[in-house]
Amino acid sequence: GNSVTQMEGPVTLSEEAFLTINCTYTATGYPSLFWYVQYPGEGLQLLLKATKADDKGSNKGFEATYRKETTSFHLEKGSVQVSDSAVYFCALSDQASQGNLIFGKGTKLSVKP
Amino acid sequence: NAGVTQTPKFQVLKTGQSMTLQCAQDMNHNSMYWYRQDPGMGLRLIYYSASEGTTDKGEVPNGYNVSRLNKREFSLRLESAAPSQTSVYFCASSEGLAGIAYEQYFGPGTRLTVT
Numbered sequence: 073g074n075s076v077t078q079m080e081g082p083v084t085l086s087e088e089a090f091l092t093i094n095c096t097y098t099a100t101g102y103p104s105l106f107w108y109v110q111y112p113g114e115g116l117q118l119l120l121k122a123t124k125a126d127d128k129g130s131n132k133g134f135e136a137t138y139r140k141e142t143t144s145f146h147l148e149k150g151s152v153q154v155s156d157s158a159v160y161f162c163a164l165s166d167q168a169s170q171g172n173l174i175f176g177k178g179t180k181l182s183v184k185p
Numbered sequence: 186n187a188g189v190t191q192t193p194k195f196q197v198l199k200t201g202q203s204m205t206l207q208c209a210q211d212m213n214h215n216s217m218y219w220y221r222q223d224p225g226m227g228l229r230l231i232y233y234s235a236s237e238g239t240t241d242k243g244e245v246p247n248g249y250n251v252s253r254l255n256k257r258e259f260s261l262r263l264e265s266a267a268p269s270q271t272s273v274y275f276c277a278s279s280e281g282l283a284g285i286a287y288e289q290y291f292g293p294g295t296r297l298t299v300t
Binding site for chain 1: 189216218225226227228229230233235241243275277281287288289290291292293294
């Protein structure tokens with residue numbers, strides 16, 4: 073079945089460091105890919121998405137490129153801030169999942185000043 | 186625009202008690218979802234409702250029931266709570282379902298503890 077694998081956390085970075093959170097997926101069809109972010113004490117909110125191969129999603133300085141050949145959707149940011157401290161979830165959706173989201177386990181990011 | 190609201194925010198139950206978690210959205214969305222979030226497990230889908238009048242099981246439906254009361258409201262019921270149901274529960278909604286890349290909007294969550 074479909075699945076999403078994210079790098080284990082927690083990840084601790086200093087402010088202005090470069091961030092990469094790896095995400096790979098297994099899917100039978102051509103999924104849409106998402107990154108959701110959960111700030112402390114809140115629900116999830118969509119950070120970015122990509123719906124086809126080679127698409128790049130971007131938002132708030134974060135980027136991720138849909139790589140079909142490596143089945144990956146890694147999240148990157150050039151310079152993290154303390155306010156980026158949160159849990160990040162990679163997710164996919166496709167026809168096999170009836171459009172429902174399948175989430176990775178989440179990666180907790182802590183950014184120190 | 187409140188988005189997705191959930192009540193209550195916190196709840197403590199004893200084993201065997203029942204309760205209903207309430208969820209409402211004001212975005213005129215067709216689809217609604219219930220997830221549970223456990224440490225190290227990510228979010229797992231309990232039930233979903235593709236449209237008003239329909240409900241379907243997700244990955245972990247055992248021990249739960251749902252009602253899509255109308256287009257706005259989707260409730261989750263625990264008939265006989267068990268300690269394994271201790272979790273944070275999130276409701277979400279989206280414009281549509283079925284393979285289309287609609288964004289899901291999440292509520293703030295209900296933290297449930299079963300003792």
